[in-house]
Every structure is written in C-alpha cells, then in structure tokens.
Amino acid sequence: MATTTASITLSSSDLLTDNLSLSSTMNLYQNGTTATGLDECNYHRANIPTGTNFTLIQESAALNTSGANYVYIINKNTDVTDYVTISIRSEVIGHLYAGDWMFVPYSDATTATAGVDDPSGDDSDIELQAFTHECTIEYALFHVGETLLTASDS
Amino acid sequence: MATTTATITLASSDMMDSSLSISNTSTLYTAGTNTGITETTGLARKKFATASEFKLLDHGLAGSIMADITDDKSAKVYIKNLNDRGDGTKYVAVLINSIEIGRLYGGDWCFFPWKGGNDKDVDIDPSDATETTLEYTVFFE
Numbered sequence: 044m045a046t047t048t049a050s051i052t053l054s055s056s057d058l059l060t061d062n063l064s065l066s067s068t069m070n071l072y073q074n075g076t077t078a079t080g081l082d083e084c085n086y087h088r089a090n091i092p093t094g095t096n097f098t099l100i101q102e103s104a105a106l107n108t109s110g111a112n113y114v115y116i117i118n119k120n121t122d123v124t125d126y127v128t129i130s131i132r133s134e135v136i137g138h139l140y141a142g143d144w145m146f147v148p149y150s151d152a153t154t155a156t157a158g159v160d161d162p163s164g165d166d167s168d169i170e171l172q173a174f175t176h177e178c179t180i181e182y183a184l185f186h187v188g189e190t191l192l193t194a195s196d197s
Numbered sequence: 198m199a200t201t202t203a204t205i206t207l208a209s210s211d212m213m214d215s216s217l218s219i220s221n222t223s224t225l226y227t228a229g230t231n232t233g234i235t236e237t238t239g240l241a242r243k244k245f246a247t248a249s250e251f252k253l254l255d256h257g258l259a260g261s262i263m264a265d266i267t268d269d270k271s272a273k274v275y276i277k278n279l280n281d282r283g284d285g286t287k288y289v290a291v292l293i294n295s296i297e298i299g300r301l302y303g304g305d306w307c308f309f310p311w312k313g314g315n316d317k318d319v320d321i322d323p324s325d326a327t328e329t330t331l332e333y334t335v336f337f338e
Contacts, residue, residue, distance in 0.1 A: 049306075050206040058200075063201070086219075110300055113299075126228075135312050137272070138271070138310050144223055145308060147291070147298055147309050149298065
C-alpha cells in the first residue's frame with residue numbers, strides 16, 4: 044500500500060477584515076479501509092482543442108465498485124480568457140480558467156442506459172471542453188483499479 | 198480587489214518508483230479576468246444526522262448569496278468532512294443537480310469550480326444517519 048497525501052491551503056490577506064488562512068491535509072485511502080492507501084495512479088498532460096466535448100476520464104466498472112477515487116485537474120494556460128468546462132454525465136460542474144485547478148472525489152456512481160459507446164451503462168465519464176483557445180490540461184486519477192480493455196488484436 | 202490563493206500539494210514517496218510531488222497555486226479571479234474575487238460566504242460549519250439528501254448550497258433560494266452564482270461568473274467551492282474516518286465505509290456524497298460527483302469520507306476535502314444556475318444546487322447525500330460535521334466555503338464574484 045502507498046501513502047499519498049493531498050493538501051490544500053486557502054489564503055488571503057485582504058479578502059476579509061482578518062487574514063484568511065485555511066489548511067487541510069488528507070490521506071488517499073481505499074474505500075472500506077481504516078488506513079489502506081490507494082496504490083494506483085494515472086497522470087496525464089493533454090492539449091485540448093476547442094469545439095468538442097472530450098471524455099477525459101472514462102467510466103470503468105472497477106472505479107464504480109471502489110467508490111473512492113480522486114481526480115485532480117489543472118488548466119495550464121496563461122491567457123485569463125481561456126477556460127475549460129468540466130462535466131460529469133453531461134452535467135457541467137464548473138469552469139476552470141487559466142491557472143485554475145480542482146480536486147474532487149470521483150465515485151463514478153451514476154448509472155445510465157447502456158449505449159454503443161457506453162457498454163456498461165454507467166456513463167459517468169468526466170468530460171472536458173475548451174473554450175477561447177486550445178487548453179493544456181494536466182490531470183491525475185488516483186484509484187484502486189481500472190477496468191482494463193482487452194486488446195482488439197489479442 | 199482582493200488576492201486569494203488556493204494551493205494544492207499532492208505527494209507520495211512510495212506509490213511509484215520515483216516520488217510524486219505535484220504542487221500548484223491558483224489565484225481566484227473573476228471570470229475571464231485577472232481581477233481577484235472579492236466575495237465569500239466565509240467558512241461555515243454544518244452538523245447533521247440524517248441519511249437523506251439535502252441542499253448544502255441552494256441556488257434556488259431567491260435572494261440568497263448562492264442565487265448570484267451563474268454560468269457567466271466564477272465561483273469555487275471547498276467542502277471538508279470533519280468526521281473521523283472510522284471503518285472507512287461512512288461518507289457523504291457530493292452531488293450537483295442529482296449527479297453524484299464523488300464521496301467524501303471522514304477527513305476528506307474537495308475544491309472545485311461551481312457553475313451555479315437553475316437546479317445546480319450542491320447537495321449532500323450521507324451514507325447513513327451518523328452525525329456528521331462539514332465545513333465549507335464559497336468564493337464568488
């Protein structure tokens with residue numbers, strides 16, 4: 044088992060009358076365990092052209108079974124007008140502008156009707172669309188296991 | 198204008214052959230500008246002991262702060278489950294418009310952009326009726 048931590052610090056000296064300083068650290072544990080760390084991870088970098096909504100993280104029966112996965116996404120662009128929309132099952136969560144990041148748990152828990160591109164019927168993909176300009180995205184999925192696809196030529 | 202920053206650090210010394218160390222800081226700006234966000238709910242704390250889904254951030258509440266958050270604006274949400282981890286089976290699911298994003302187990306936090314808009318409330322769906330304490334804040338324009 045691995046030990047992986049995620050820490051956040053939110054700070055401002057001038058948003059409120061008093062300083063804002065909030066910090067928190069969590070361990071990335073497997074579902075149903077007291078202290079067994081997640082031990083699998085994917086880390087990607089991709090250039091996302093405008094005009095199309097892409098699947099960033101594919102739903103997977105293994106992800107669904109676990110229910111304890113974590114996703115980190117950052118928009119590496121620098122032009123403040125560039126942004127991407129982040130969606131789960133076509134539900135837009137929000138916009139990541141240049142430099143913005145997000146970190147969320149991902150349970151891949153929403154069920155839907157099976158389709159040609161969604162044989163499991165669990166269309167809880169995390170989707171992303173770039174606006175204004177092509178956006179460079181880095182993203183990580185910390186998970187307990189993914190469903191591997193059988194090679195078509197095996 | 199205010200300057201508010203959000204820093205994340207993801208670290209592991211033993212998940213892979215080499216150490217994992219990801220760290221980034223973003224400044225919270227209004228949508229499409231480099232003008233700092235100037236509004237926040239402040240840090241709030243909520244206790245509950247119910248197994249039923251409820252609205253944590255109610256966009257549909259007329260005249261509320263949450264009703265100001267719309268698609269053309271910038272907003273960020275932070276939520277933390279302050280409970281102990283326990284046996285690792287108790288959690289609160291975070292949902293937007295009834296779509297589950299993920300599950301916060303005891304000690305877990307999340308930080309994400311929020312589009313807001315009609316029916317886009319942020320809901321909490323506990324796994325059971327164990328008393329649970331959440332802390333949360335919203336930064337918005």
